[in-house]
Amino acid sequence: MTEHDFAVIGGGLVGSAIAWGLAGAGKRVALLDEGDVAFRASRGNFALVWVQSKGLGMPEYARWTRASSDAWAGFAQELREETGIDVAHQRPGGFSLALSEDELVRRDTMLKRLHNQSDLPYEIMDRTRLQKMLPDIGPEVVGGAYCPLDGHANSPRLLRALHTALKQRGVAYLPEHGVDRIEHRGGVFVVHSGTRTVEAPRIVLTAGNGNRKLGEMVGLDVPVRPQRGQIVITEKAAPFLNYPVVTIRQTDEGGVMMGDSLEEAGFDDRIGLGVVGTIAERAVRMFPLLGSLNVVRTWAALRVMTQDGFPIYEESRSHPGAFVATCHSGVTLAAAHAKLLAPLIAADGLTDDFTAFSAKRFHVSSAA
Amino acid sequence: MFHRLPDLADAALVTLTIDSEVITARPSDTVAAALLAAGHAACRETAVSSTPRGPYCLMGVCFDCLVTIDGVGNRQGCLVRVREGMHVETQRGKRVAGR
Numbered sequence: 001m002t003e004h005d006f007a008v009i010g011g012g013l014v015g016s017a018i019a020w021g022l023a024g025a026g027k028r029v030a031l032l033d034e035g036d037v038a039f040r041a042s043r044g045n046f047a048l049v050w051v052q053s054k055g056l057g058m059p060e061y062a063r064w065t066r067a068s069s070d071a072w073a074g075f076a077q078e079l080r081e082e083t084g085i086d087v088a089h090q091r092p093g094g095f096s097l098a099l100s101e102d103e104l105v106r107r108d109t110m111l112k113r114l115h116n117q118s119d120l121p122y123e124i125m126d127r128t129r130l131q132k133m134l135p136d137i138g139p140e141v142v143g144g145a146y147c148p149l150d151g152h153a154n155s156p157r158l159l160r161a162l163h164t165a166l167k168q169r170g171v172a173y174l175p176e177h178g179v180d181r182i183e184h185r186g187g188v189f190v191v192h193s194g195t196r197t198v199e200a201p202r203i204v205l206t207a208g209n210g211n212r213k214l215g216e217m218v219g220l221d222v223p224v225r226p227q228r229g230q231i232v233i234t235e236k237a238a239p240f241l242n243y244p245v246v247t248i249r250q251t252d253e254g255g256v257m258m259g260d261s262l263e264e265a266g267f268d269d270r271i272g273l274g275v276v277g278t279i280a281e282r283a284v285r286m287f288p289l290l291g292s293l294n295v296v297r298t299w300a301a302l303r304v305m306t307q308d309g310f311p312i313y314e315e316s317r318s319h320p321g322a323f324v325a326t327c328h329s330g331v332t333l334a335a336a337h338a339k340l341l342a343p344l345i346a347a348d349g350l351t352d353d354f355t356a357f358s359a360k361r362f363h364v365s366s367a368a
Numbered sequence: 369m370f371h372r373l374p375d376l377a378d379a380a381l382v383t384l385t386i387d388s389e390v391i392t393a394r395p396s397d398t399v400a401a402a403l404l405a406a407g408h409a410a411c412r413e414t415a416v417s418s419t420p421r422g423p424y425c426l427m428g429v430c431f432d433c434l435v436t437i438d439g440v441g442n443r444q445g446c447l448v449r450v451r452e453g454m455h456v457e458t459q460r461g462k463r464v465a466g467r
Contacts, residue, residue, distance in 0.1 A: 240464075
């Protein structure tokens, strides 16, 4: 018998949430993590718990996102009781703002389709109505879309709370354990990290963009690629933004985060002044008073992106007991991973509900 | 706690206010130096935990000397030269955006 029931590979938000849930189901878990060299989306994200733009084209993903959003308050409460750490989850509803009629029409069209597909609640608001909820919008804002299910949290604190809880739950956290090789011998996975090995009958790959290589070792096709996003944050200011906007939010401590860039830049997480400047310029047009605040940091991070933007959850056919869980919304989906997905993996594995999330969807012949 | 060097004691002075108190300083002083010379070791309360803080590095790095100067919050006192008639305010907590 091995020392661990599960080896979870990847200690970011996805891996930590799943390890937390597995430990909660009574499993003995080792969590292998890289060190500071990791491209860690969990430390670079925008921290929205977001519903309004998710899942057009895959109703299962829209449902999954909503389930996570619904589970988030309870999840945050549990983490607070377990660790004393408040991850500052709030769900006041959120906005996307339009700086032109054209932008507003496009947003409305997308949300209407999502509403028809997945019953998404939303409301398009004109300027007058917007001003009642967001009094500081600039003159160029023509309108916006509001979805009452949207929210946000403090994501660095979420990662810390999870790791604090993991320790309390007896999970063996193994930093500096980048994985070179995985063998499957007699029903046991032998995970190699340099000269060290960790053995477990079941493994979960949660290494973000690293899942592509790890997947190949256990017969899982994980077609993910890095997609860079850049973020600008201001000094801490007295609260003035009571709702998160998809590209601008004020954190619980007062800093205002701005970011809405998408770039195909490979494994390059450097920032560029052009993109950062555009982010700031659009943000100031939406909320002119942001122009008075000092920017204190900018950074870039790499999203974990599939071709269709939806997650992959799958168990290997050739290597039963090897699972992969990967997505670009580690914050939004943290509650679902911890409370819904992990218990399934701990028990009998993924149910039929997860068939849609298999990477097989990328293999359909383009002529079909 | 702090005393002027004796060879500088006789120089011309400018007048400024710290909250409601009127103080004098040398024209070459930074706001942080003027605050320290006037006995104000703490010039702000931190944005999250409201802990008192005062000028520390005096070279623009530590951001602990943040004050409101002439109505603008989060100015680094160690990087701003005093001026006749300047209004310096203790900053309590977060600055207000747009101010």
